[in-house]
Amino acid sequence: MNMTDTPQILLHHHLKKLRLPTFMAEYDKLAGQCASENKNHIQYLSRLTELEMIERERRMIERRIKAAKFPAMKSLDSFDFKAMPSLNKPLVMELARCEYMDRYENVIALGPSGTGKTHIALGLGLAACQKGLKVRFITAAALVHELIEANDEKRLLRLQRQLTSQNLLIIDELGFVPLSKTGAELLFEVISQCYERGSLIITSNLPFDEWTQTFGSERLTGALLDRLTHHIHILEMNGDSYRLKQSKRKTRNNKPK
Known part of the structure; x- marks a missing residue:
C-alpha cells in the first residue's frame, strides 16, 4: 500500500x-x-x-x-384549476403548506366521479411528503379489505398502529361501494383512532347526507361525521368531469396541424 x-x-x-x-x-x-x-x-x-x-x-x-404507496405521482402544479371552477384554489394552496396537519385538521373532497378529487388528494399527499411528513394513501375498499384480513389473522392492532402513526392518512373513493357491517365498524374505528392524533384526507362521490348508504347505519355515520367534521376543510368539486376535459384537450393537442 x-x-x-x-x-x-x-x-x-x-x-x-x-x-x-x-x-x-x-x-x-x-x-x-x-x-x-x-x-x-x-x-x-x-x-x-x-x-x-x-x-x-x-x-x-x-x-x-415510496412509503406513502401513491398509485401515481401527481402534483398540484399539474392540476388545471380552470377546468374545475367550483374548487377553492386558494384553500387548496393553503392546505399544501401542511399547517392544517399541525392542528390535526381533516380535509374532505366531495364531488362526482372524474372531477379530480384523487389528483388533489395525491397533490396534497406529495406536498406533505416533501415536508418530511409520514403519509399513507389507500382506497376505502382496499383499507377495509386489509382491516378485515388483519382482524381474521389476529394482527389488527399492529395494522391500526401503523395507520394511526401517520401524520396524514388519505382514504380515497369512500362511497363507491357499500361496506359490510364488519367493514364499516373497522373503518370507523381507524378514523376514530386518527381523530386528533393525525390528519385525514377523504375523497367521496357522495354528499354527507348519503354516507349512510355506505356505512349502512345512521348511528355509525352520525358518530363518524361528528369526528370528521369537528376540524374540517371541505373541497367542493362539482361540475363536468375533469378527466373528460383533460382527455378532450389532449386529443385536440395531438391532432395533426
Missing part, C-alpha cells in the same frame, strides 16, 4: 462509518473548486455540509413517497 494513500483510505472509512456518502463523493472535487475560488476552509466545509444536507433531504423525501 502506498503510504500517501493511507489518509484517504482512513477518511473514506470514517465517512462511511458516519454515513456521509455525499461528503465522500464530493469532497475532492469541491476542494479543487474552492481552492480555485480562494475560499477558506470554513467556506469549503460549509458548502460540503450543505450538499450533504440537500442530498439527505432528497433521500428522505424519496423514502416518504
